[in-house]
Amino acid sequence: ESVRATTAIVDALPGWKLISPDPPFWVKNTQDYITALRRKKTRRQVQGAPVSESPKLEAYSPPLNQPKVPVKKNKRPEGIPRPERVKVSRSGARSLGQNQICISPDNSAPQVKITSGDTVRNEKGYVMARASHGVSGGGCFVEIEILPHQGNTRLGWSTDEGDLQAPVGYDHHSYSYRDKDGGAFHQSRVKSYGRPYGPGDIVGMYIHLPRGVKSNTYITLLTPKPPGMTAKLLPVKAVPGSFIEFFVNGASQGRVFEGAIGQGTYYAAASCYHGAEVKFYFGPAFRYPPPPDYKYLPASRLPSLVPSITRKRKKAQEEAEAKLEAMAEPEDGGEGGGLENEIEEEQQEEEEQEEEEEEEEARDDSDYETRREAAPKKPQHRGRRPPPQRTRSRQEEEDDELMDVEMESDDELPPMPPM
Numbered sequence: 001e002s003v004r005a006t007t008a009i010v011d012a013l014p015g016w017k018l019i020s021p022d023p024p025f026w027v028k029n030t031q032d033y034i035t036a037l038r039r040k041k042t043r044r045q046v047q048g049a050p051v052s053e054s055p056k057l058e059a060y061s062p063p064l065n066q067p068k069v070p071v072k073k074n075k076r077p078e079g080i081p082r083p084e085r086v087k088v089s090r091s092g093a094r095s096l097g098q099n100q101i102c103i104s105p106d107n108s109a110p111q112v113k114i115t116s117g118d119t120v121r122n123e124k125g126y127v128m129a130r131a132s133h134g135v136s137g138g139g140c141f142v143e144i145e146i147l148p149h150q151g152n153t154r155l156g157w158s159t160d161e162g163d164l165q166a167p168v169g170y171d172h173h174s175y176s177y178r179d180k181d182g183g184a185f186h187q188s189r190v191k192s193y194g195r196p197y198g199p200g201d202i203v204g205m206y207i208h209l210p211r212g213v214k215s216n217t218y219i220t221l222l223t224p225k226p227p228g229m230t231a232k233l234l235p236v237k238a239v240p241g242s243f244i245e246f247f248v249n250g251a252s253q254g255r256v257f258e259g260a261i262g263q264g265t266y267y268a269a270a271s272c273y274h275g276a277e278v279k280f281y282f283g284p285a286f287r288y289p290p291p292p293d294y295k296y297l298p299a300s301r302l303p304s305l306v307p308s309i310t311r312k313r314k315k316a317q318e319e320a321e322a323k324l325e326a327m328a329e330p331e332d333g334g335e336g337g338g339l340e341n342e343i344e345e346e347q348q349e350e351e352e353q354e355e356e357e358e359e360e361e362a363r364d365d366s367d368y369e370t371r372r373e374a375a376p377k378k379p380q381h382r383g384r385r386p387p388p389q390r391t392r393s394r395q396e397e398e399d400d401e402l403m404d405v406e407m408e409s410d411d412e413l414p415p416m417p418p419m
Helices: 002-012 030-047 299-304 309-328 338-374 394-411
Strands: 017-021 024-027 113-115 119-121 127-130 138-146 152-158 174-178 183-186 189-192 202-209 243-248 251-256 267-273 277-281
Touching: 119 267, 138 267, 138 299, 152 202, 152 243, 174 251, 174 267, 267 277
Parallel strands: none
Antiparallel strands: 017 024, 113 119, 119 277, 127 267, 138 202, 138 277, 152 174, 152 267, 174 183, 183 189, 202 243, 243 251
C-alpha cells in the first residue's frame, strides 16, 4: 500500500516517470533513463538472466516551454539619487571624468586587493601598496582610515624603489608608523615614536621636503641585501630640513626622521598584514586637517602637477626604445648602423686582444727555452759511478756469425715455381 501511494504521488509530479515497479524506480530525464537501463542490464547479467528480458523503456524528454517565474526587482524610492559609478582602469586610476590620484596596481604588490581605487586589503604577509602620484618637493598631506580588522598595518611614505614584497620602512627608500606599538620604522630599525592606533582611528601623514636645498650628507645604509641580490646598494643623499609628521585623530605625534629623508619622489603607502584593511583620503577635504600654519598640498592636487607612476615608466620605456633605434640607424655618409659598427668594433678589439695574448704566450715560451738552453747542464749519475758495460762472450759472437750466414744462404735460393 505504501508503494502504491508513493507511485501515485510521484506520477502526479511533472517530469517524473516510473520505469521499474519492483523495486520502484523513477527517473526525470533521458540521461537518467540510460543510466538506469545500464544498471538494470548489469544486475540481470549478474543474476544469470538474459539481457533480452530487460524491460523496454519508452523515450522520454522533459516538457518544454515551461512558464517563467517573474522576478520582482526592487525599485529605487523616488528622491534618492543613484550612487556615482567608479570605473577602475587597468592602471588603477579612477575615471570620474578626470584624472585622479588613487592606489595604483602598477605601483603596488600583486597580492594587494584594491577596491574603488582607495581601499587596500591584504590577507597574508606584509606587502606594500602605493599611490599613483608622488611628491618630490614641498609639503603634502594624506589621511588614512583604519577599517575594522584583526591584523596589523604600517603607514607611511615610500619611493618607487621601495621593495613591494616587504612592509613600509623595510629599506632606505621608505618610512613608516606601526599600529601596535606606535614605533617609527626605517631600514627595518624601529624607534619609539607615538601612541598605538587601531580600527576606527584616522591617521594623517604629512611629509615636508624643502626645495632647492643642496645636500652633502648621505643616508647610512643599514638594510642588508635581499637574498640573491648581487648589485650594490647605491647611497642616497639626505634632504636637509626634511621631516615626516603623523597625526592620530588630529593629535600630532611629533616630527620624526628630521633631516634623514633621502632625495626622490615619495608616494603615500600602506602595508597590511593578515586581513588588515585601510582606506585612503587624498583630499582636498580632510576630517582632521593639519594645523593652519602648515603649508601643504592635498594629494588630490598632485595629478594636475606631476605625472603618474604609470606615465613615468611608460615615458622612460619610450625614451630607451628611441635611444636604441637611434643607435641602430645608419650614420650620415657611413655604411651600416651605429649599433652594428659598435658591435664590429668590439669584436675587432676582442680579436686584437686575443692576438696580443697569444704573442705574449709565445714570447714567454721562447724566453723559457732560451733560459733553459743557456743554463748549465747537470751531470748525469750525480754522486755515483755509471754502470759498467757488459762484455759479449765468444760463444755469443759465434752464434751471431752463424745466423748471418744462414740469412745470406736463404737469399740465394731460387724462387718457387707457380702452382
